[in-house]
Amino acid sequence: MPETVRQEDRRELASAYARIRRLSEQLCQPLQPEDMSLQACADVSPPRWHLAHTTWFFETFLLVPHLPGYQPVNPAYEVLFNSYYNGIGEQYPRPQRHLLSRPTQQEVMHWRHHVDHAMGQLIVSRPDLDALITLGLNHEQQHQELLLTDLKYSLSFNPLAPAISQPLTSDGEPAPPLTFQDFTGGKIQHGANADEPFTFDNEGPQHPVWLSPFRLANRPISNGEYRDFINDGGYRRPELWLSDGWAWVQQHHIQRPLYWQADLLNHWTLAGLQAISPGQILAHVNYYEADAYARWAGCRLPTEQEWEHAARQSKQPGSFVENGRYQAGQASAGLLCHMLGDVWEWTASAYLPYPGFRSAQGAVGEYNGKFMCNQMVLRGGSCVSSQNHIRPSYRNFFYPHHRWQFSGIRLAEDG
Amino acid sequence: MPETVRQEDRRELASAYARIRRLSEQLCQPLQPEDMSLQACADVSPPRWHLAHTTWFFETFLLVPHLPGYQPVNPAYEVLFNSYYNGIGEQYPRPQRHLLSRPTQQEVMHWRHHVDHAMGQLIVSRPDLDALITLGLNHEQQHQELLLTDLKYSLSFNPLAPAISQPLTSDGEPAPPLTFQDFTGGKIQHGANADEPFTFDNEGPQHPVWLSPFRLANRPISNGEYRDFINDGGYRRPELWLSDGWAWVQQHHIQRPLYWQADLLNHWTLAGLQAISPGQILAHVNYYEADAYARWAGCRLPTEQEWEHAARQSKQPGSFVENGRYQAGQASAGLLCHMLGDVWEWTASAYLPYPGFRSAQGAVGEYNGKFMCNQMVLRGGSCVSSQNHIRPSYRNFFYPHHRWQFSGIRLAEDG
Amino acid sequence: MPETVRQEDRRELASAYARIRRLSEQLCQPLQPEDMSLQACADVSPPRWHLAHTTWFFETFLLVPHLPGYQPVNPAYEVLFNSYYNGIGEQYPRPQRHLLSRPTQQEVMHWRHHVDHAMGQLIVSRPDLDALITLGLNHEQQHQELLLTDLKYSLSFNPLAPAISQPLTSDGEPAPPLTFQDFTGGKIQHGANADEPFTFDNEGPQHPVWLSPFRLANRPISNGEYRDFINDGGYRRPELWLSDGWAWVQQHHIQRPLYWQADLLNHWTLAGLQAISPGQILAHVNYYEADAYARWAGCRLPTEQEWEHAARQSKQPGSFVENGRYQAGQASAGLLCHMLGDVWEWTASAYLPYPGFRSAQGAVGEYNGKFMCNQMVLRGGSCVSSQNHIRPSYRNFFYPHHRWQFSGIRLAEDG
């Protein structure tokens, strides 16, 4: 392989590194310094912590083991910003991340630059680490999504309703009619092919599965459709709910999606309180709500195998704004639309390893594998997902009670 | 169909009814009256409550709707002994079942006889209800198993270590060598066929699945093998555990299976404190422990599809005692043994509906379907399962943290 | 002192012992065997446990140390029935007392008789132990009261509303008009005099206190008066409540006294559900409610010094039934009435040691002293208190949130 080609690779990776790292910081631009510490529950993290933890990833997994003479800025950060890697050691307690007023924002930014500088050296000199560096960049992109969803959640506790983005100026197209597309099933290949560019370990190995015939809705459920469910007593009828879901409804007195106000007319957004547009895509329901809605509608949720199989026929770009708008021209002739990049769609599949899945050796093997229990798979990516995470095989996963992601509903039926 | 045949059917069902109902009461024979109220946590129920709830099932789903003129003994029992059927109405709070000193044992027995008498009338006169009556009998048999596992748990809190059965007089055969049997996989039919005699709704519909090649251990793990795991630091090494499992270990300071004493030499049984026989079948581990053991052993747990596929080739009777003994002559030539009737085997499958599954209409539809979330499938039946629940397609399900069933481990590997 | 007199003392103590021990067992006569295990929360204990613990007291503090050759029936009982004496050793966890199905009722009764027989020997031979034996008997009488109040609480969780006593056949006299009696205060002697017959250690030593002038209500508040408070929004007006009281109201959604039904017309009693008589004495309010009622009425609660000072001028017998009736002829000319033996009256005094108080050496010193924190003093004795605990100096104490005793309200004012 000629030298010039390899140098081009170096430049490309260095440029991607710079672009992605910079985006994390740009996402914090609309924030006040005081917002950088917000953490409203153990599930979410402060923006400053996200900036630090993504930096920790590069320092811990790349610089310390691979860059000779590299000195960590502060050895204590190894514990403070370790999220959950037991292979690295102790972790600062997750619910207390908001208590880390130090390192300050300035110190975290200094650390980022220190690490970025050292990473520059590594990128040019160690092409053998490209896969791990690329993992680090994809990791940072995942945290960019979390930074926004976490912040939306934490800001929602402030009665002053601070906005950090501009509201949409129009509602977009009305939701196209809901139709179902038929799939015949049979033996298919499921999961990411080893030949694809970057994918996470949990997306493979690709393996055969047998699909029974099924039908999939052409688009996600809209706010207006979900409001019909509420108005039909959806939250008061136990027969619509899974047992654990009904217990959750009862215990927390749930009556509507997260962020919806009691009037069912307004909801909390990154642009502050805004009117709920009935014609836009529903978000912020959890698995229990998605499952109950599907039962109410006489349908069910798709499995992740069904979803991925269908999605491979329908690929359109998502957009990095909190919009939820159905887009013109997407739903013609009953074709699937809005599969990718609008809202995470709950599937009926538990998050479990594919046949033949093996975690990587060492602490980085904890990335995905150890969470394969008690969570459900979501597919498709949302309006705040990174563009290059928008692919048919990507598996997101959350607990059934989680609502703070942009998570919605697509219906399925037996064929 | 000639009349005489149908009368034989009646007699047979009446006889099965009498036998099964009587067994519930016989299981309480070794107990002291004071034991009948024991409830050590919300997951378990007092023996008297089991006797009442199984009676409630027949009164609620059969006698009240179908036997003209039937008068419930006490209308309040409808709420008191409703376990979880929202379609019937309110339920007395589960964690408080031990507070129901009334109805007394005598009153519950009177109720049982009242219901049994009325059921006698229904059995002879309404052959169209046979399926529902059979469900009621299978339901009672499930509660016979729970009565024993719940009681074992509740009695374990008494330092006096009361025994309600006799200890085994011998340890049985030593565990045969652990070997693995190969399965080639491919397209198979999974789940109970509609033609089979009684099965629960969640066992079907039968449907095709594609299995990748796999290998399955010839027998369940023994106490001695699990002790090796403990002695190798199994409970102190986070890399062996799922994230939720490790959190569970840490939070509850878990160091050994339920009922094992700190010395790892004795465990609590229905015959009181007894020595742990290293050569007997391990029980009372939860999913997290089963999964961690499998990882430590360089293996994994089987999926329920793999397990059922293999079990259809290996069927031997279980025995209604708490024994855990490996049996002579079962493991020759690497054949699978102890698949059925010794210990529930955790599978790597989440408890979810099969394609095409539909719950029955009405409250009885809550029997199985609404629990299809957050639980894992166990297969095979245990030493305290009813003989006629021992079949390859039977799906038991518990939460990953549950340990009070006779639940053990069978290893699997990719083929 | 002549021998004959001392023999009379022996006979008298033996007779008191027999009478008091028998009463504990008689109190259980109306119960079903199943009731003997009831424990609805950690604060209350099962009837069988009360029978066992009072026996434990005699075995632990008298027979084991003082009767040569005495053999405990079962050494494990030392832990099982130790309530809170750290000086004796470990205690079986209080919230789990309902799990002690063994020893059975029969075994506990056997233990009682074994201990009673041995105590008979000790009583005749060791007059030097009279004080300790008398403490044991007063201890048993305290548990007789608790046995009834605990049972009332535990039975209240049963929707069948089982009655264990007969309802009153009449309401008694209407409440006499509420008036206040003046006291001039000044230097008084407070607490039990060392010359009095049996008193608990916490009732002394007697010591001078200076009382400012005050006025005390002639009688406890009635159900009807308290209903006025409720109807005036008493439970919805934070300005009437202590901060901790208001937090308690909010957290538990409190709207009425314990045992009152939502209609404010019926309440739970040991005779089952009964009509609330507006003219009877209020019971089952806690300190927060008593304090809020007093503030609503423009008054305050009396201190224990004020109460005792007044009570020494007003002594009338209580009656061992759950009645709450005002008695004829007690309230003439504004005299204090119903000070003793009707309802425990919350005072404004925290339960703290009197000047010069010293706990006894050894485990028996834990009897009262170690609870002198976080609790409030109640005075007067209730309808289920032992007759010989009804005295002006007796100090009962409970946490401010406790409601399951027969606890009521007497108002006071500055003089």
Next chain:
Amino acid sequence: MPETVRQEDRRELASAYARIRRLSEQLCQPLQPEDMSLQACADVSPPRWHLAHTTWFFETFLLVPHLPGYQPVNPAYEVLFNSYYNGIGEQYPRPQRHLLSRPTQQEVMHWRHHVDHAMGQLIVSRPDLDALITLGLNHEQQHQELLLTDLKYSLSFNPLAPAISQPLTSDGEPAPPLTFQDFTGGKIQHGANADEPFTFDNEGPQHPVWLSPFRLANRPISNGEYRDFINDGGYRRPELWLSDGWAWVQQHHIQRPLYWQADLLNHWTLAGLQAISPGQILAHVNYYEADAYARWAGCRLPTEQEWEHAARQSKQPGSFVENGRYQAGQASAGLLCHMLGDVWEWTASAYLPYPGFRSAQGAVGEYNGKFMCNQMVLRGGSCVSSQNHIRPSYRNFFYPHHRWQFSGIRLAEDG
């Protein structure tokens, strides 16, 4: 009264107002902006919240009702910064104060200046409001103390151990020998006289009490003396503890004072981790620990009446630094020293109203009165108390389990 005198009064109050308000802001000078949001538990508040709440007090109780035309900066602040005044209305949930990233620091400072400007007008024009303004200033001084104790607590959760003040350069004098001073007791006047300058409502009314003879230690207990208690097994001997105290020790595995490290050699201070000087005054123990120490030492804690009676004979200035140093020349001839301004001293008295105490009308009446339950009185003031709160009659109060104030121990004995 001549006009000039009154103008001098105005100037003096305006000057006090300016000085005290400024001090709150100066206390935040050593902090990083990120520290301003710290709240490590519900009991403590973020520094920015303290700055806002004290401002809220002036706006709510003075400007809105009394300054014609005054416009609140933001009506939402009325809820956000209401601490506990139900008379004003709803309160933002206390445990979530750290979530108020808005108003930002800049906005809070703007609010402070807006209020200060308006208060300037009120001070010159409304001498009739002096008492209420003075209450507001004393209120702000109380929050200055809390700002420091809260911050010390919140910063202690950061493993980076940030310092916000300079460590002491010397240990000061060694602790003088512990001696006891006799007091004969008798009838005394207790509480603040109505003639004194500013006192809080709970310090009066003055009233007679009768004191039995007692003896009081000449100085607070030192770190070294408390370490002897620990080394003698103090935290492992239940006989030394109140029942609730022992439960607290067991539940939280307590082994040493708050902020002490496991080595008993270092402790957390506002100057970071520092060596524990055995000769300095102990702080950060709670009531349970103070009581247990006293019992271990064969003594008891003083009542607040005893303490105040003694303190009226011993008044020396405190110093606004976290020092804990015994001062030279204070302990000659067994005289009491360090009564005031070094460490809050737990008394054996529950926080209850004095005879004749009445809360003020309106919401400001909630200031002290509604907390008179479940808390214990502390006396003397600490190294971070405002100088002008240092007086014999000042009653501080905290729950028995609280440790985050500078709270220590002075022993007493019966005379």
